[in-house]
Amino acid sequence: MRYDNLKIFAPGKLILMGEYAVRHDGPGVVMAIDRLASLRWLSSSGDGRDDLVSQARSHTAPLLGVGKLGPCAVDSSGFYHEGQKLGLGSSAAVTAASVASVFVEAGRDISSAIERQEMWDIAMDVHDRFQAVHGSGLDLAASIFGGFVMMDKSCDDVPLKSWKLPKGIDLLFCWTHSPASTSSMVDAIDRWSVAHETKYAGIMSEMTDLAGTFCHADPDVGQTIALIDRYGMLMDRLGRDSGVPVVTDMMRELFSLARDMGGAAKPSGAGGGDFFMAAFGDLDARDRFEAAASELGALPVHFNICDKGVYAHDGDHHSG
Secondary structure: OOOOOEEEEEEEEEEEEOOOHHHHOOOEEEEEEEEEEEEEEOOOOOOOOOOHHHHHHHHHHHHHOOOOOOOEEEEOHHHEEOOEEOOOOHHHHHHHHHHHHHHHHOOOOOOOHHHHHHHHHHHHHHHHHHHOOOOOOHHHHHHHHOOEEEEOOOOOOOOEEEOOOOOOOEEEEEEOOOOOOHHHHHHHHHHHHHHOHHHHHHHHHHHHHHHHHHHHOOOOHHHHHHHHHHHHHHHHHHHHHHOOOOOOHHHHHHHHHHHHOOOEEEEOOOOOOOEEEEEEOOHHHHHHHHHHHHHOOOEEEOOOEOOOOOEEEEOOOOOO
16 A cells, blocks of 8 residues: 555654653653654655664564555654754654554554554653663653643553643743753663662652642642742752753753742753743743743743644645
8 A cells, every 4th residue: 555645743742740750650741742743655665774763663563463664754853943953852753653654554543542552552662672761651642642641650540641731820931052862861860869769769759749749639820830840949959969960050040030930940851951841820920031031041932732642644734
Protein backbone atom coordinates (compact mmCIF):
# COMPACT_ATOMS: atom_id res chain seq x y z
CA MET A 1 0.00 0.00 0.00
CA ARG A 2 1.25 3.49 -0.84
CA TYR A 3 1.04 6.50 1.51
CA ASP A 4 2.06 9.23 -0.93
CA ASN A 5 -0.09 12.01 0.53
CA LEU A 6 -0.49 10.78 4.09
CA LYS A 7 1.43 12.38 6.94
CA ILE A 8 1.62 11.65 10.65
CA PHE A 9 1.77 14.63 13.02
CA ALA A 10 2.83 14.54 16.68
CA PRO A 11 2.95 17.55 19.04
CA GLY A 12 5.76 18.66 21.32
CA LYS A 13 5.41 19.34 25.03
CA LEU A 14 5.98 21.64 27.95
CA ILE A 15 5.99 20.22 31.47
CA LEU A 16 3.89 21.98 34.09
CA MET A 17 4.71 19.90 37.15
CA GLY A 18 6.58 16.80 38.31
CA GLU A 19 10.10 17.12 36.90
CA TYR A 20 12.51 14.59 38.44
CA ALA A 21 9.77 13.19 40.70
CA VAL A 22 8.13 11.46 37.72
CA ARG A 23 11.29 9.39 37.24
CA HIS A 24 10.50 7.82 40.61
CA ASP A 25 6.83 7.23 39.75
CA GLY A 26 5.69 10.53 41.24
CA PRO A 27 2.84 12.36 39.47
CA GLY A 28 3.31 15.01 36.80
CA VAL A 29 1.42 17.14 34.29
CA VAL A 30 2.43 17.89 30.72
CA MET A 31 0.90 20.10 28.03
CA ALA A 32 0.92 19.21 24.33
CA ILE A 33 1.76 22.27 22.24
CA ASP A 34 1.37 23.36 18.64
CA ARG A 35 4.92 22.55 17.57
CA LEU A 36 4.58 19.45 15.43
CA ALA A 37 6.84 16.76 14.08
CA SER A 38 5.56 15.51 10.71
CA LEU A 39 6.37 12.11 9.21
CA ARG A 40 6.01 11.24 5.54
CA TRP A 41 6.62 8.05 3.64
CA LEU A 42 9.36 8.18 1.00
CA SER A 43 8.97 6.72 -2.46
CA SER A 44 12.60 5.58 -2.75
CA SER A 45 13.93 2.26 -1.51
CA GLY A 46 15.53 1.83 1.93
CA ASP A 47 18.37 4.25 2.58
CA GLY A 48 20.16 2.27 5.30
CA ARG A 49 19.83 4.97 7.95
CA ASP A 50 20.03 4.06 11.62
CA ASP A 51 18.30 7.14 13.04
CA LEU A 52 15.49 7.40 15.57
CA VAL A 53 12.82 7.11 12.88
CA SER A 54 14.23 3.88 11.47
CA GLN A 55 14.88 2.38 14.89
CA ALA A 56 11.38 3.19 16.12
CA ARG A 57 9.74 1.71 13.05
CA SER A 58 11.96 -1.38 13.05
CA HIS A 59 11.23 -2.00 16.73
CA THR A 60 7.47 -1.60 16.31
CA ALA A 61 6.93 -3.60 13.08
CA PRO A 62 7.39 -7.14 14.44
CA LEU A 63 5.22 -6.35 17.46
CA LEU A 64 2.33 -5.59 15.10
CA GLY A 65 3.04 -8.25 12.51
CA VAL A 66 4.10 -5.73 9.87
CA GLY A 67 6.54 -7.06 7.28
CA LYS A 68 8.98 -5.13 5.13
CA LEU A 69 9.12 -1.43 5.93
CA GLY A 70 9.75 1.35 3.50
CA PRO A 71 11.73 4.46 4.40
CA CYS A 72 10.18 7.45 6.15
CA ALA A 73 11.43 10.91 7.05
CA VAL A 74 10.37 13.25 9.85
CA ASP A 75 10.51 17.04 9.79
CA SER A 76 11.08 18.44 13.30
CA SER A 77 12.28 21.90 12.24
CA GLY A 78 9.55 23.55 14.33
CA PHE A 79 11.43 22.47 17.45
CA TYR A 80 14.38 24.73 16.64
CA HIS A 81 14.98 28.47 16.75
CA GLU A 82 17.80 29.95 14.70
CA GLY A 83 19.51 26.57 14.64
CA GLN A 84 19.18 25.96 18.37
CA LYS A 85 17.09 23.14 19.82
CA LEU A 86 14.32 24.54 21.99
CA GLY A 87 13.79 21.66 24.42
CA LEU A 88 10.17 21.06 23.45
CA GLY A 89 10.27 17.28 23.28
CA SER A 90 11.35 16.86 19.68
CA SER A 91 12.70 13.34 20.16
CA ALA A 92 9.47 12.27 21.87
CA ALA A 93 7.40 13.73 19.01
CA VAL A 94 9.60 12.02 16.41
CA THR A 95 9.30 8.73 18.31
CA ALA A 96 5.52 9.05 18.60
CA ALA A 97 5.09 9.82 14.90
CA SER A 98 7.39 6.95 13.90
CA VAL A 99 5.67 4.37 16.10
CA ALA A 100 2.25 5.62 14.96
CA SER A 101 3.24 5.23 11.31
CA VAL A 102 3.65 1.48 11.80
CA PHE A 103 0.27 1.31 13.54
CA VAL A 104 -1.19 2.94 10.43
CA GLU A 105 0.53 0.38 8.21
CA ALA A 106 -0.93 -2.36 10.42
CA GLY A 107 -4.43 -0.96 9.85
CA ARG A 108 -4.79 0.26 13.44
CA ASP A 109 -6.84 3.31 14.45
CA ILE A 110 -4.30 5.68 16.02
CA SER A 111 -7.08 7.90 17.41
CA SER A 112 -8.28 5.08 19.67
CA ALA A 113 -7.43 5.44 23.37
CA ILE A 114 -6.63 1.73 23.58
CA GLU A 115 -4.27 1.90 20.60
CA ARG A 116 -2.64 5.01 22.03
CA GLN A 117 -1.94 3.25 25.30
CA GLU A 118 -0.14 0.52 23.35
CA MET A 119 1.71 3.15 21.31
CA TRP A 120 2.86 4.82 24.52
CA ASP A 121 4.17 1.53 25.92
CA ILE A 122 6.12 0.79 22.73
CA ALA A 123 7.37 4.35 22.35
CA MET A 124 8.65 4.31 25.95
CA ASP A 125 10.87 1.34 25.16
CA VAL A 126 12.10 2.85 21.88
CA HIS A 127 12.85 6.22 23.43
CA ASP A 128 14.75 4.76 26.39
CA ARG A 129 16.86 2.58 24.10
CA PHE A 130 17.70 5.45 21.77
CA GLN A 131 18.45 7.97 24.54
CA ALA A 132 20.27 5.36 26.70
CA VAL A 133 18.46 6.73 29.75
CA HIS A 134 15.28 5.63 31.51
CA GLY A 135 12.71 8.37 30.99
CA SER A 136 9.37 8.91 32.70
CA GLY A 137 7.30 8.84 29.51
CA LEU A 138 5.66 12.17 30.35
CA ASP A 139 6.87 13.84 27.15
CA LEU A 140 5.67 10.88 25.08
CA ALA A 141 2.27 11.12 26.78
CA ALA A 142 1.88 14.66 25.43
CA SER A 143 2.88 13.62 21.90
CA ILE A 144 0.57 10.61 21.83
CA PHE A 145 -2.51 11.74 23.80
CA GLY A 146 -2.48 15.54 23.37
CA GLY A 147 -4.02 18.23 25.57
CA PHE A 148 -3.09 18.37 29.25
CA VAL A 149 -2.05 14.91 30.46
CA MET A 150 -1.59 13.90 34.08
CA MET A 151 0.61 10.87 34.68
CA ASP A 152 0.63 9.00 37.96
CA LYS A 153 2.07 5.51 37.80
CA SER A 154 0.88 4.79 41.33
CA CYS A 155 -2.60 4.63 39.81
CA ASP A 156 -2.08 1.19 38.34
CA ASP A 157 -5.47 1.02 36.64
CA VAL A 158 -5.17 4.26 34.62
CA PRO A 159 -1.71 5.87 34.90
CA LEU A 160 -2.52 8.50 32.25
CA LYS A 161 -5.52 10.82 32.44
CA SER A 162 -6.62 14.10 30.91
CA TRP A 163 -6.22 17.08 33.24
CA LYS A 164 -7.58 20.62 33.44
CA LEU A 165 -5.69 23.79 34.28
CA PRO A 166 -7.32 25.48 37.30
CA LYS A 167 -9.59 28.34 36.27
CA GLY A 168 -8.05 31.77 36.67
CA ILE A 169 -4.45 30.68 36.04
CA ASP A 170 -2.57 32.39 33.20
CA LEU A 171 0.62 30.68 32.07
CA LEU A 172 3.59 32.14 30.26
CA PHE A 173 6.52 30.15 28.86
CA CYS A 174 9.89 31.77 28.26
CA TRP A 175 12.97 30.46 26.49
CA THR A 176 16.28 31.20 28.17
CA HIS A 177 18.33 31.20 24.93
CA SER A 178 20.41 28.42 26.54
CA PRO A 179 19.81 24.92 25.17
CA ALA A 180 20.20 22.21 27.81
CA SER A 181 20.79 18.47 27.57
CA THR A 182 18.17 16.67 29.65
CA SER A 183 20.08 13.38 29.57
CA SER A 184 23.29 15.06 30.79
CA MET A 185 21.45 16.84 33.60
CA VAL A 186 19.69 13.65 34.70
CA ASP A 187 22.91 11.62 34.52
CA ALA A 188 24.77 14.14 36.68
CA ILE A 189 22.05 14.22 39.31
CA ASP A 190 21.80 10.42 39.30
CA ARG A 191 25.54 10.17 39.98
CA TRP A 192 25.24 12.65 42.86
CA SER A 193 22.22 10.82 44.31
CA VAL A 194 24.20 7.60 44.75
CA ALA A 195 26.54 9.28 47.23
CA HIS A 196 23.80 11.39 48.86
CA GLU A 197 20.93 8.94 48.98
CA THR A 198 19.19 10.32 52.08
CA LYS A 199 19.28 13.94 50.97
CA TYR A 200 18.12 13.02 47.47
CA ALA A 201 15.27 10.87 48.81
CA GLY A 202 14.11 13.76 51.01
CA ILE A 203 13.92 16.16 48.07
CA MET A 204 12.12 13.60 45.91
CA SER A 205 9.62 12.95 48.69
CA GLU A 206 8.80 16.66 48.96
CA MET A 207 8.54 16.99 45.19
CA THR A 208 6.22 13.98 44.98
CA ASP A 209 3.94 15.37 47.70
CA LEU A 210 3.72 18.79 46.03
CA ALA A 211 3.13 17.28 42.60
CA GLY A 212 0.42 15.04 44.04
CA THR A 213 -1.44 18.02 45.46
CA PHE A 214 -1.07 19.92 42.18
CA CYS A 215 -2.32 16.98 40.12
CA HIS A 216 -5.10 15.58 42.29
CA ALA A 217 -6.36 18.17 44.80
CA ASP A 218 -7.98 20.68 42.41
CA PRO A 219 -6.23 23.66 44.07
CA ASP A 220 -7.53 27.19 43.71
CA VAL A 221 -5.52 29.99 42.07
CA GLY A 222 -3.57 30.97 45.18
CA GLN A 223 -2.78 27.37 46.08
CA THR A 224 -1.70 26.59 42.51
CA ILE A 225 0.71 29.52 42.45
CA ALA A 226 2.11 28.54 45.85
CA LEU A 227 2.65 24.95 44.69
CA ILE A 228 4.48 26.09 41.56
CA ASP A 229 6.64 28.45 43.60
CA ARG A 230 7.54 25.76 46.11
CA TYR A 231 8.30 23.23 43.40
CA GLY A 232 10.60 25.70 41.67
CA MET A 233 12.46 26.26 44.92
CA LEU A 234 12.87 22.51 45.38
CA MET A 235 14.30 22.21 41.88
CA ASP A 236 16.72 25.01 42.76
CA ARG A 237 17.65 23.21 45.97
CA LEU A 238 18.25 19.97 44.05
CA GLY A 239 20.55 21.85 41.70
CA ARG A 240 22.46 23.65 44.44
CA ASP A 241 22.94 20.47 46.49
CA SER A 242 24.06 18.40 43.51
CA GLY A 243 26.17 21.09 41.86
CA VAL A 244 24.08 20.78 38.69
CA PRO A 245 22.70 24.12 37.41
CA VAL A 246 19.03 23.14 37.37
CA VAL A 247 18.07 26.78 37.98
CA THR A 248 20.39 29.21 36.23
CA ASP A 249 21.20 32.72 37.47
CA MET A 250 18.82 34.23 34.92
CA MET A 251 16.04 31.90 36.00
CA ARG A 252 16.63 32.63 39.68
CA GLU A 253 16.34 36.38 39.10
CA LEU A 254 13.18 35.99 37.05
CA PHE A 255 11.61 33.54 39.50
CA SER A 256 12.12 36.09 42.28
CA LEU A 257 10.56 38.77 40.09
CA ALA A 258 7.52 36.58 39.39
CA ARG A 259 7.11 36.05 43.14
CA ASP A 260 7.28 39.81 43.76
CA MET A 261 4.51 40.28 41.18
CA GLY A 262 2.22 37.81 42.93
CA GLY A 263 2.97 34.86 40.66
CA ALA A 264 5.41 31.99 40.57
CA ALA A 265 7.85 30.43 38.14
CA LYS A 266 9.79 27.18 37.76
CA PRO A 267 11.79 25.35 35.08
CA SER A 268 9.70 23.49 32.54
CA GLY A 269 11.67 20.30 32.14
CA ALA A 270 15.00 19.30 33.61
CA GLY A 271 16.25 22.89 33.81
CA GLY A 272 19.71 24.19 33.08
CA GLY A 273 18.28 26.39 30.34
CA ASP A 274 15.57 25.70 27.76
CA PHE A 275 12.12 26.88 28.93
CA PHE A 276 10.67 28.00 32.21
CA MET A 277 7.03 28.50 33.13
CA ALA A 278 5.50 31.44 34.97
CA ALA A 279 1.98 31.38 36.43
CA PHE A 280 -0.22 34.28 37.50
CA GLY A 281 -3.74 34.79 38.72
CA ASP A 282 -3.79 38.26 37.21
CA LEU A 283 -3.38 38.94 33.49
CA ASP A 284 -1.92 42.39 34.14
CA ALA A 285 0.83 40.91 36.30
CA ARG A 286 1.56 38.28 33.66
CA ASP A 287 1.93 40.98 30.99
CA ARG A 288 4.25 43.03 33.22
CA PHE A 289 6.34 39.95 33.91
CA GLU A 290 6.51 39.18 30.18
CA ALA A 291 7.92 42.64 29.48
CA ALA A 292 10.42 42.35 32.34
CA ALA A 293 11.50 38.86 31.23
CA SER A 294 12.20 40.18 27.74
CA GLU A 295 14.31 43.01 29.14
CA LEU A 296 16.35 40.52 31.18
CA GLY A 297 17.13 38.39 28.13
CA ALA A 298 14.43 35.70 28.09
CA LEU A 299 12.21 35.11 25.07
CA PRO A 300 8.49 34.78 25.89
CA VAL A 301 6.83 32.37 23.46
CA HIS A 302 3.06 32.02 23.18
CA PHE A 303 2.04 28.44 22.52
CA ASN A 304 -1.39 27.06 21.81
CA ILE A 305 -2.41 23.79 23.38
CA CYS A 306 -2.64 20.93 20.88
CA ASP A 307 -5.77 19.05 21.90
CA LYS A 308 -5.00 16.27 19.43
CA GLY A 309 -2.30 13.81 20.14
CA VAL A 310 -0.57 12.02 17.30
CA TYR A 311 -2.78 11.94 14.22
CA ALA A 312 -2.78 11.17 10.51
CA HIS A 313 -3.81 13.63 7.83
CA ASP A 314 -4.06 13.14 4.10
CA GLY A 315 -2.42 16.16 2.48
CA ASP A 316 -0.73 19.27 3.82
CA HIS A 317 -0.80 20.09 7.52
CA HIS A 318 -3.78 21.81 9.03
CA SER A 319 -4.29 23.05 12.55
CA GLY A 320 -4.25 20.25 15.15
